[in-house]
Amino acid sequence: MTLDKRKSQILESIIRDYVETAEPVGSRSIVKKHNLKISAATVRNEMADLEEMGYLEQPHTSAGRIPSQVGFRYYVDCMMQKETLDDSELELLHRILNENIGEWSDVVSKIGSFLSQVTNYASFVIVPSIKLSEFKDIQIIPLSERTAMLLVLTDIGVLLHRKIEVPPTISGEELQLIGRVFTRVLSGTKLEEMRRNELKALREELRNRRKVIDTVLEAVDIMMQGCQDDSVVISGSLNILNEPEFKDLDKLKRILTILEEDVLLKQILPDMVGEEVNITIGNENKAEDIKEMSLVVAGYNNFGEMGKIGVIGPIRMEYWKAAGTVESLRNILDQVLSKKYY
Amino acid sequence: MTLDKRKSQILESIIRDYVETAEPVGSRSIVKKHNLKISAATVRNEMADLEEMGYLEQPHTSAGRIPSQVGFRYYVDCMMQKETLDDSELELLHRILNENIGEWSDVVSKIGSFLSQVTNYASFVIVPSIKLSEFKDIQIIPLSERTAMLLVLTDIGVLLHRKIEVPPTISGEELQLIGRVFTRVLSGTKLEEMRRNELKALREELRNRRKVIDTVLEAVDIMMQGCQDDSVVISGSLNILNEPEFKDLDKLKRILTILEEDVLLKQILPDMVGEEVNITIGNENKAEDIKEMSLVVAGYNNFGEMGKIGVIGPIRMEYWKAAGTVESLRNILDQVLSKKYY
DNA sequence: GTTAGCACTCTCGTTAGTTGAGTGCTAATG
């Protein structure tokens, strides 16, 4: 069911005013502010209709109206036009992306912080774990008599490293050699399949160095455990301090806690996120703790896995801006990551 | 000037009650609570004295007393006994330290988070930049036709890495060779002195690979810029949400902003921090923004440079606990870092 | 020096009254 033109216009006016001021908006004020060619009384009639339809609600009888969650949903689905980045923002973005960037985790964090700056909401980027990447190179660099640094390079250019203990009898050259054998045998293997497949061949070839093999494998195992979870980059969580709906300390604390704990944040996100920008408003969120917030999320392609990028803010959110910005940055992430990073 | 025994006892009682409840404490209540053998009236007389001396103050005539900042200072200087970690806390700490720890930055962040957990204040650890460390090993691992991964290992076991572009004409073996020459010539050089000293020798030896040398040097330069600043690890900043003195949103925001921005946090710390635990109370802090907070900081020895570890909390702080815990963890950090980490 | 007693002060929470923005309804209008 779609609204006639006048009702749409009124709904939109109310949404924009309410998003801006966080106050219920009255009939008179929107007529004035948006130069509508109708009287306040007419607007009141329309508002009564919109309320009956469920798009507006009144905090109390003698107050103005505020958009209901259903109202926001209708707006987002049927009326919203995503607002893209303006020139100065684009320029800022390009400046950021042209700065010295060593690895793609830098790109992610910079884009995240840009997102929160532009929208004034908290932003997050979920980066899928690298568990499906392949080995590319393994090196063992001696540090001291008994220790060495194990380096594992994956095909997407991620470098893992860990200190290991080695028998003092083993020489630096031999360590290098062992590294090379590892590289030759394992190169191209999925990180997670490593244990099962080529292990036997490896044992065979280095049979007199079983100890070192085991140490290395164990270290690899530990490193892998360290990257099992998708990593989360959060920016601008303090933006919610500016929203009047969170003047309540308890609410505030709940939200900030979620924003501080990666695990919690991952739990609240909608399971299915496609490439399209996905908006969940208030109660549409499955997690109890954020039923007073809205999410704007999109998926991006992170070396074949689905990553997520988005913002979290009050229900009274500038969805047009948030959706447009998230979409743009999703595309840029896709684009940047599609040039394989080595 | 020191207080007589009874005044001390009263001051301490007031401090402990006030720290616990955040409410002004009255004469009657401390007599009851601490089973003092004197009457409330006597206590009132003593309190009047203490107020005159500047150790106590009254929010208004008909309220109890609260310790003034001078009062806290006197307590800290002349009466406080640092409270060390209890058994369960020690056990927790050891469990944490025995978990898998790959490199010392893990130690730092774990100790930081332990500190904030135990004290219930926000904790910070300042880790000096590694600019004074020495090269230990340089490796160049080919990634693709035109790119390679540059690895720089320092003597304290920190690994820097960065992707570089290499001419497609150069072979993997040659890259390795170049890495080895770098290692041989530069090993033992301070990172920051690199440019000046052995550069000529290097250019000499690899004169037909000038391009690659420059690329590598440039990359090293960029990596060094990335570690020029001391890094900061903050934990438990949300603890301040529990303190009633920060129910005011503006205050809260100021503080949280400081705790989110490394740079700001570094600015507010006292310049001179010795190995001893250093306490600055309220207005004793130079920075305007934290004149309503207290700092408990100690320096630790981070591979020859001075690092800092401490907590930041309300003036109404459990100084005894904070000071004891900071001291213990300072020592542990010293101890852990003194076994050179390779 | 210490303490009991008491008048005094000031905050806090409650209640009652006032104000003003905004509505809903009705009747008049084009």
Place this chain on the structure above:
DNA sequence: CATTAGCACTCAACTAACGAGAGTGCTAAC
């Protein structure tokens, strides 16, 4: 018949007044 002016009505927010309670300071007695 849609629109509008007019008006009575509602309710949150603000203010003032008031009593209760916690705590003090002072005085006089021990």
